[in-house]
Amino acid sequence: MSEGERVVRGAKPPLEVVIDFVRSSVGAKVIMAVTGLALWGFVIGHLVGNLQIFQGPEPLNAYGEMLHSLGHGAGLWVVRAALLAIVLSHIFFGLRLAAMNRAARGPVGYRTKQSLRTNTAAMTMAVSGIVILAFIVFHLFHFTIGGITELPPLDEKGRTDVFLMVFQAFKTPWIVVVYVVGQTLLLSHLTHGTVSLWQSLGLHHPVWTPALRVAGRALGVSIFAGNIGIPLAIFFFWK
């Protein structure tokens, strides 16, 4: 292609295009969907790792050690940084959209307003999101940073005794309650999120969209069951 025939793509410099996209409501929405999808993936991975608790102390502690030693110790921090960025973007754009939407409703509200097709999960995304955030902070202090309960000593191989830490924690009733509440709101958040994100990403299909909705809901319930399964099993059944 000669110089004269070159197709000029848009007049704006690329950075400006990115800024415009990020600022737009659709851009924000797409970011919510992409980060939501990533977090959904994280939640699944997190659960799958944790379920090793049912195999006993050795696999779980080894798994913990493996995570810590990823990329000579740097890997975990890379993953943590990425997760933090994703969570912060999800929160930031979520709040931004909430503010935009509040403004868009205008100064006077309806005296009567019926919900026709939406559901409580969708209407309470901001609330469930904030509660989940609080839960995550609690969870981090609880198991990673420390300060909520006393952490157990290292295991016989010199590793963090993840198993014992979890086991001890979930013998405490109020902690079990916190986790069950947190997971219930996560279920609510995912119930709308898993349906919503495909639509936001522009994927709509007469057959696959309903199928994805069913699959998403099923997965959400599975995650909920798995996540509350651990504290409840420990609290009620393990001696």
Added chain:
Amino acid sequence: MTASITESIAAKSKKSPVDYPLSDLKLDAKVPSGPLEQKWEKHKFDSKLVNPANKRKYTVLVVGSGLAGASAASTLAELGYNVHCFCFQDSPRRAHSIAAQGGINAAKNYQNDGDSVFRLFYDTIKGGDFRAREANVYRLALNSRNIIDQCVAQGVPFAREYGGQLANRSFGGAQVSRTFYARGQTGQQLLLGAYSSLSRMIEAGRVKMHTRTEMLDLVLVDGHAKGIVTRNLTNGKVERWAGDAVLLCTGGYGNVFYLSTNAQGCNVTATYRAFKRGAAFGNPCYTQIHPTCIPVHGDDQSKLTLMSESLRNDGRIWVPKKNEDCTKSPEQIPEQDRDYFLERRYPAFGNLCPRDIASRAAKVACDDEGRGVGPEVNGRRLGVFLDFSKSIAEKGRAEIEGKYGNLFDMYAKITAEDPYKTPMRIYPAVHYTMGGLWVDYNLMSNIPGLFVLGEANFSDHGANRLGASALMQGLSDGYFVIPSTIAGYLAGQKPAAAPTEHAAFKEVDGDVQQRIERLLAIKGKRSPRSFHKALGKIMWDECGMARSEQGLAGAIEQIKALRAEFWENVAVLGDNDNMNVSLEMAGRVADFLEFGELMCLDALHRNESCGGHFRAEFQTEDGEALRNDDEFAYAAAWLHRGDDKTPALAKEPLVFENIKLAQRSYK
């Protein structure tokens, strides 16, 4: 009723009681010379052009944003003119063109069934009962093909065949399949197409759109239309707009009957105000009554709903033979006691005879013979059955549902009756007005610079309009005719000749303000709607489907009395500083109250029956319309002479060089 007809027939030979002066105005239709097929091409070549660089110096005021207005405004803006467009609705997309269901005709001959421009031309002239101007109609048929091309290019989603080609259907009794459609929403899709083009020009800054703005008067400077005065419907502000030409694309006046298939806001004000400023009003008595509408259900009804006449393809129309059966439910009336009156009277066309004929037959059955069905409203049962039981039995419910499902649903929604089980009830309703401001071949009225497009003019449909032709005319006028013909006028005009400070603007502005103040000052007791309703009843009874000399003469007296009461007793509340719905309505009703009289006068003067104009005195022995080509083969153009004077009549003789005049027969 019967007695008055006999009396009138006896009075036929006597001199007509109506007294109106003849105008010495010579109406020049400016039809180009030469063979019919070449007139339009020749005319375009002969017309003067405006230099592209000069176009932006000319301002064109387009009133109305329906098919004609939106297409004209966008096209003129595309050409480079500076355009202002006005509509009374909140958006140009709402104009009533949107409600046309059936389709749009075009002589494409895609079906290879023998259609041609000449055939469409011929059908339109014949369907109009030989009361339209040949050259205009031919041009309409010619342009019909370009319209479809243009609309497809705009993204109008016409129905398609599986091979991807455009689908056609036969419509309104036409013997060829030339109707293009977009489900039952053709008008909507065509209007949104024109609206999208208009929107593009608004974005480009070439059209300035004024919504919720109603034209209340026309401004003439040295005899030329140079501006309008409007009222802003949100804040009452009266404003002046100067232009180099004014285009009235303001639709029809069917709402003079109060109940019609028109939108609530449709009115005659723009064209009637132009008439009062000197524009000739052509054939005001030609109104179309559509046979398949849902009957009136009660006294508080505001609107009649049309159902596509395609229903007549499979439905059989009947009433009980005996009057005493009229209160029975249709299932209780045995086959031998049913009168399928269209099949009986018109064996060749049966249920598919043209609109005017089907409508009148229903009226005769209900009004004259008292065999109407359905609920009694004001002491009358106005409805006939449209029965699908035979078609459902023969073709199966699935096929009928496939063809008419949406119409059946609509009917069920409105009436709460299931047309699959019980026959529909239908009755004719006012649907379209063929009359309008008189225009020449250039679509210019007798006022230089005042152009009239679409239903607002009188030009293309004669005394009766064929189905699927209204959309065609609006778009032909706007997309293809006016861009050529307006140049011929503007080329001879100095741009921006009269500013809004000109004395002529001040005077008209004053008149408008005064009228508003007068309406607000009456502070009477009776609502504008109640006057409108009363007028509608007079018009429907005396100037509706059948008219008589005596009835029309009486109607004129009744209208005069009603009008006098209006100006003394109308209740217009509120002020002129905010949105004021009673003031809007009162202004429109006031004009209808004058215009109704003009319609009756025209109907009274036309001593013949033709198309939608049926005079009881002029019918054949078996009750068919009897035209009088010797005396009435002309377009009647009425001229205002002052508020207390009868308008004067100017005649444009209709010359038929390409078609032989014949009596329509659908037997």
Added chain:
Amino acid sequence: MADGSPKTMTLTLHVWRQKNARAAGAFQTYKATGVSPDQSFLEMLDLVNEDLIGRGQEPIAFDHDCREGICGMCSLMINGEPHGPERGTTTCQLHMRHFHDGDEIVIEPWRARAFPVVRDLVVDRGAFDRLIQAGGYVSVNAGGAPDANSVPIPKKEADLAMDAAACIGCGACVAACPNASAMLFVGAKMSQLRHLPQGKPEQTKRALNMLNRADKEGFGACRNHFECEAACPKEIPRRVMAEAFRDYVTAAVNRDDG
């Protein structure tokens, strides 16, 4: 519909009254008597207005025109539902037989920052026009279009386009949306044109321009509640919004901002 005078109803209406855009509004209560079940909702309001005029009070202003469900001019939030309780029905096509004698009905205007109240129940939906102006068209001038049949369009695509094109621009989607988003409206126009070859060339640019304009006009962001889909009197499907998001992202990625 049996013979004889049909039973009439008496209703209590709570109607939003507001003199103009600047004035404060409030609910007023009116009795509607002699309401026939065969009347449309707007005819019921006509009746109330006639009564108000008779008593020397200004009638209630509400938008309406065709009264056959196609012009999109009528609106009204009726007991918390746009166009009232019947799905797939505009207010003008809503009949009083769906109400009962003695019912209380709350009637409010559309509420959204982008739709300011003009008077009583009338709102300014000019923002919708400006969305179309941003790109809801094919840039083609009159004249010079090729023969209509020169480009075949698969029936399925034409039908998808028509499904979207059925939008009447009434604004019920915005009124119903918890976020006052105009996505269904914008999506409908974009979908109509993207399924037709004539609309393809400007598909992504249109997405960018129309959706950016929606933000500018103060409409909210879609959060996939699908209230719009339920409220739409023409039942425009949610598909059109997914298509719009996809086109927007494609446009941004390809920098189709020209």
